[in-house]
Amino acid sequence: MLKEFDFDKVDKRFDSFKRSELGEQLDQLQRIVQGLKIPVLILVDGWESSGKGAIIKDLTRELDPRYVRVEVFEKANDIEKAHPASWRFWQKIPSNQEIVVYDRSFYYHVFNHDKKNQKKLDQRVRELSELEKTLIDNGTIVIKLFLNITQKNQKKRIQELEKSSRAKLLLSDEDYQQNEDYEKYQDWFDQVLDATDQKYSPWHIIGAEDRKLASKTALGIVIEEINNGMERIIQMRQQEESVSRDREKTYRLLEEVDLTQTISDEAYEEELQPLQEEAAELVYQCYSEDIPIVLAFEGMDAAGKGGAIKRLTRYIDPRSYKIYGINAPDSVEDTFHYLWRFQKELPKDGEMVIFDRSWYGRVLVERVEGFAPERDWERAYDEINQMERTLYDHNTAIMKFFLYIDSNEQERRFQDRMEEPAKNYKITAEDWRNRDKTPQYIEAMNEMLKRTDTDYAPWYIVASNQKKYARIQVLKHFIAYLKEHLSQ
Amino acid sequence: MLKEFDFDKVDKRFDSFKRSELGEQLDQLQRIVQGLKIPVLILVDGWESSGKGAIIKDLTRELDPRYVRVEVFEKANDIEKAHPASWRFWQKIPSNQEIVVYDRSFYYHVFNHDKKNQKKLDQRVRELSELEKTLIDNGTIVIKLFLNITQKNQKKRIQELEKSSRAKLLLSDEDYQQNEDYEKYQDWFDQVLDATDQKYSPWHIIGAEDRKLASKTALGIVIEEINNGMERIIQMRQQEESVSRDREKTYRLLEEVDLTQTISDEAYEEELQPLQEEAAELVYQCYSEDIPIVLAFEGMDAAGKGGAIKRLTRYIDPRSYKIYGINAPDSVEDTFHYLWRFQKELPKDGEMVIFDRSWYGRVLVERVEGFAPERDWERAYDEINQMERTLYDHNTAIMKFFLYIDSNEQERRFQDRMEEPAKNYKITAEDWRNRDKTPQYIEAMNEMLKRTDTDYAPWYIVASNQKKYARIQVLKHFIAYLKEHLSQ
Incomplete structure (x- = not known):
């Protein structure tokens, strides 16, 4: 997914809009999904220094702040570690009144920390994918964004950040490690992205070299996906009950x-x-x-x-x-x-x-x-x-x-x-x-x-x-x- | 309070009852306070190795386990430390359906850690006393127990615990420190007990040398105090509104x-x-x-x-x-x-x-x-x-x-x-x-x-x-x- 990504052919469908226009469209949609009681969960993941913060800001800026929540997932704290990996994400899922944005996806830990033990890794990916699937099956709209930048651009951004008064907070060892071993990381990210890319819930890789365009693209995709999701859920709700189920089968324990x-x-x-x-x-x-x-x-x-x-x-x-x-x-x-x-x-x-x-x-x-x-x-x-x-x-x-x-x-x-x-x-x-x-x-x-x-x-x-x-x-x-x- | 405590004259009013009888009485009371929607909070504090665990067991054993909760307060964790001292106690207060027992009182930290900075100490005692008072004023029954043992008896218990397979978990440095500096601690405990002993919410010092008697006494006092509390709260609820209030005073901002x-x-x-x-x-x-x-x-x-x-x-x-x-x-x-x-x-x-x-x-x-x-x-x-x-x-x-x-x-x-x-x-x-x-x-x-x-x-x-x-x-x-x- 990342390896084949062509930075010269990034998605420009939303380039002609203003960010504030897209934001207002999203604000309208928010009231509609709220009326329909559909929870929305947006996962924002990506390279270090790829501008997740700015994108999340643009995603939420025009929304009614009472019905939007941003949840940050960094390294798990002690209480979180004393539970299964999916537990901390469960705690913060959206109610049917809310749009919730996760800074980092469910798979953050897998992206960054789980490279050694393949069995544990498979187990974790399975567990987190199950969480994602059950949310979707029960009528949540889940949207997964991954911000992609080149090694060169990442380096440039790190250097910019180093000059900022906030450098200490914005930069961590991970930024440098990723940039140094860019290809190794890219390879690994691709493995995880492949393993967690689902027909019913695809990853959206966003080229984040142009910050403004990346924001517009993120907003545009979120709007599209909310529209798709609403359609799916409304259909699902209206459908006659037609599940495949062997009605003759009886159990006699x-x-x-x-x-x-x-x-x-x-x-x-x-x-x-x-x-x-x-x-x-x-x-x-x-x-x-x-x-x-x-x-x-x-x-x-x-x-x-x-x-x-x-x-x-x-x-x-x-x-x-x-x-x-x-x-x-x-x-x-x-x-x-x-x-x-x-x-x-x-x-x-x-x-x-x-x-x-x-x-x-x-x-x-x-x-x-x-x-x-x-x-x-x-x-x-x-x-x-x-x-x-x-x-x-x-x-x-x-x-x-x-x-x-x-x-x-x-x-x-x-x-x-x-x-x-x-x-x-x-x-x-x-x-x-x-x-x-x-x-x-x-x-x-x-x-x-x-x-x-x-x-x-x-x-x-x-x-x-x-x-x-x-x-x-x-x-x-x-x-x-x-x-x-x-x-x- | 502790210094003048006479271990030869401990409260024997409840000695003729069986623990299970008292427990069942408490169980009946539980249903009554639940019906009246009165929350009950029991704080169990005392010397290390004074048998808090056993007393809490006896207090809760006969109760409908769905409406009783035991909350343990040890050293504050990172999240708790990042809030005011009273915050973690607020999180766990009883609803009007519950009896909640705190293992350690609000004042645990003051009893054990706050000896140096008098100003901070005063502030903390004020803050926690305010929490206690507002719970009581708003119709919670709060009961404070302190388990008292002699230096000699504490030593004996520590030695007994050392032989147990659970020694590592049951004994900490604090047990030994308290026993070594018993008088210094006694003096300090008395200061804190005095500062937090209220007419509307007194400390009950329980001589805990005889474990069985101590349990009965704890149960008996809890039953008495719930009865007193119910009376107070029912009266309060029935009272005509007669608060002292200057009705003529107007504010014109x-x-x-x-x-x-x-x-x-x-x-x-x-x-x-x-x-x-x-x-x-x-x-x-x-x-x-x-x-x-x-x-x-x-x-x-x-x-x-x-x-x-x-x-x-x-x-x-x-x-x-x-x-x-x-x-x-x-x-x-x-x-x-x-x-x-x-x-x-x-x-x-x-x-x-x-x-x-x-x-x-x-x-x-x-x-x-x-x-x-x-x-x-x-x-x-x-x-x-x-x-x-x-x-x-x-x-x-x-x-x-x-x-x-x-x-x-x-x-x-x-x-x-x-x-x-x-x-x-x-x-x-x-x-x-x-x-x-x-x-x-x-x-x-x-x-x-x-x-x-x-x-x-x-x-x-x-x-x-x-x-x-x-x-x-x-x-x-x-x-x-x-x-x-x-x-x-």
């Missing part, structure tokens, strides 16, 4: 679960505390070894998730974990990609986070209640697997528990809750309503348990008709999994 | 503003760009010198805040600032102290944040529309002054602009907006409704401009009947203020 399994009161009393202590000790070990832990609890209403979590955490140092009870997204969360609110809460290295209900809502309640169209929840199985794989690749211990009870037991528990004053806050009309949809929920649960059961993040289905049995099973699996994970 | 001031088109064209460039240069200097900048824009509807902000920021590197347009709090923000959503967005050192409308909503729209009761907005003048002083003490450049137009000019602009398609999204029925309350708004604005005009964060009232004049004035003040601030 749950009906094979032996719900008669129980434990005696004596055995429970005897086993509980030692298991709790062992669980606490293992969490402590993970803390010492900087291993993050993610737990997701799903299950039927009244299956005993809360009780199981309480028993599991009893001896674990409360300073080392957090529990998030997941409800419907609030008004802010609703303006972001559906995984954003979970990404926000993921543990850093050494921490444990327990989700009481989780991102699986996408393929359960959102599917059954029709909150998400079929094409969206159908795609979510892959998206979720990718997210979990990313966590696993970052050495996260990830466990998913599904607490299963049959319909009779559920009805009994609902009745109990109704009758017991201390518990009846736990039961609402909605719980009863959901029961009417049990067959659809069971179908969705079965499909989820099948399609998101992976080597790196397996489901553990817990027969929960007897609460005590379920609690012991959760503890035992937790312990077995962590032991295995720690021994790797 | 705005009517003295000379709204006839204008600038010619030629002078505007000539002055604008050089001022914009100078503003950009000064922001750059602040960035180089790690000085944070906070701007608040208030003013009449249609006074031209957005346009002034756009002109001000035109040449400023968009990577160095963020703009927040402030609307009514969303459903999450609404569950927190009213300043929390602003605290979240404050700049770290070297960054600039512009608030388009701000925390002054408390004494403007919330006052006039009755969203906050009189006792709350009356107190807010002080709370806001304190917050701004804290920023100033952290070397923040803080500027507040009030854009003033008269009623005729406002009506003219409303009409314009109605008629111009590109602008009519800017005008709503609410804007017209607000006009009916102009006298009340003017009164509230006058009082705000008077009572929150401080040396450290002065108001700058901008005559804005002519937009161009207003924009130039904002730029000029911005430049003058930053020059002055940079020269200090």
Whole structure:
């Protein structure tokens, strides 16, 4: 891409416009995409000293500053390093009200730092490309710009910058290294650009020798791409649901679960505390070894998730974990990609986070209640697997528990809750309503348990008709999994 | 407090209970305070090796884990250091659904690190005490526990911990230092405890030699204090509004503003760009010198805040600032102290944040529309002054602009907006409704401009009947203020 770039034939389509005209056009577009609730993400990457700052200034200058954000990604800080590579980009994605410009693309680190370990590099590129794809699939317009300059021009700019009063801040070792080893870098950039150039999201290489023209070209491309993106997204939204999906296929995991399994009161009393202590000790070990832990609890209403979590955490140092009870997204969360609110809460290295209900809502309640169209929840199985794989690749211990009870037991528990004053806050009309949809929920649960059961993040289905049995099973699996994970 | 503490006469009121009984009582209370929407914050501080971890475990064990959070405060990280001392505690305050336990109190740093610079120390204690007080005044229950042990017992515990497999993590230099210089530390702790012991928020010194008894006592005190707190808050909420307030006093700043001031088109064209460039240069200097900048824009509807902000920021590197347009709090923000959503967005050192409308909503729209009761907005003048002083003490450049137009000019602009398609999204029925309350708004604005005009964060009232004049004035003040601030 860079090697074949002809600086004598740069894109001049937008040269006849004024920058302020293009800026105002973009400002109008901004209000349109905002009205359509389409988030826009512009990634600006390129050579050092290629003028990214000036281009970003021109891109944003005419926009309503309340709906545009510029996010700078430099070397990852300590908190960012204690998460997967994609995490810090997830934190700053645009809401459906915003145009967000990233100074540096997702691939900045790959461009500049990852040359040695090919396996790690492939993994990182895959992870970041998955982030890009899921944003696009879920209706974000993503635009990738790369500013290209020649070795000679780069040198000239560095020399100019050296004279500036801001030289210390504007120039770093990287500028000099790139210029010295220009061809080596060019070769490497091309590899990364090739690997991350997608039909649905191409790189736009902008010849940045002429600063003014480069700005106009950047503005022009952004305007074009927003127009294209709007068309794509509006079409997508209007389309009849026509996803390729084998509707006949049924999954039957749950009906094979032996719900008669129980434990005696004596055995429970005897086993509980030692298991709790062992669980606490293992969490402590993970803390010492900087291993993050993610737990997701799903299950039927009244299956005993809360009780199981309480028993599991009893001896674990409360300073080392957090529990998030997941409800419907609030008004802010609703303006972001559906995984954003979970990404926000993921543990850093050494921490444990327990989700009481989780991102699986996408393929359960959102599917059954029709909150998400079929094409969206159908795609979510892959998206979720990718997210979990990313966590696993970052050495996260990830466990998913599904607490299963049959319909009779559920009805009994609902009745109990109704009758017991201390518990009846736990039961609402909605719980009863959901029961009417049990067959659809069971179908969705079965499909989820099948399609998101992976080597790196397996489901553990817990027969929960007897609460005590379920609690012991959760503890035992937790312990077995962590032991295995720690021994790797 | 510590020196006179008699370990032979520790509090035994709760000794006859089981820990689990007290825990369950607390669990019941949790649901009650949650129903009443009262946030609870428990600060656990004390000597090293005094058993804070175990006590926090016992405090939280029986609670519904979805509504309890434990936050650990150790040495401040880089991001925390780049903000005022109170900032990191602000980030983690409880919502009105939660009980939150802080491992270490607000005063941890003062207990352990601030012995040399008396002035800085006083400032820090004042800042943190103000945080504590505003939480309490706004209806949070704050409970402060300090775990006390003798020198001999501390030594014994350190020796026990040395044998543990977790010794490396559980013991630090501080443990040994405190034990070696026990009396010196005791003396110092007493000074800090005295300085931060308040009638409305006393320290509870808990003798922690007997671990079990200490846990029971902590649980018992927390239960007592939540009960006391609920009573106080319910009373406060039911009270007739009876704040001491001089209702006759009127402030007349705005009517003295000379709204006839204008600038010619030629002078505007000539002055604008050089001022914009100078503003950009000064922001750059602040960035180089790690000085944070906070701007608040208030003013009449249609006074031209957005346009002034756009002109001000035109040449400023968009990577160095963020703009927040402030609307009514969303459903999450609404569950927190009213300043929390602003605290979240404050700049770290070297960054600039512009608030388009701000925390002054408390004494403007919330006052006039009755969203906050009189006792709350009356107190807010002080709370806001304190917050701004804290920023100033952290070397923040803080500027507040009030854009003033008269009623005729406002009506003219409303009409314009109605008629111009590109602008009519800017005008709503609410804007017209607000006009009916102009006298009340003017009164509230006058009082705000008077009572929150401080040396450290002065108001700058901008005559804005002519937009161009207003924009130039904002730029000029911005430049003058930053020059002055940079020269200090």
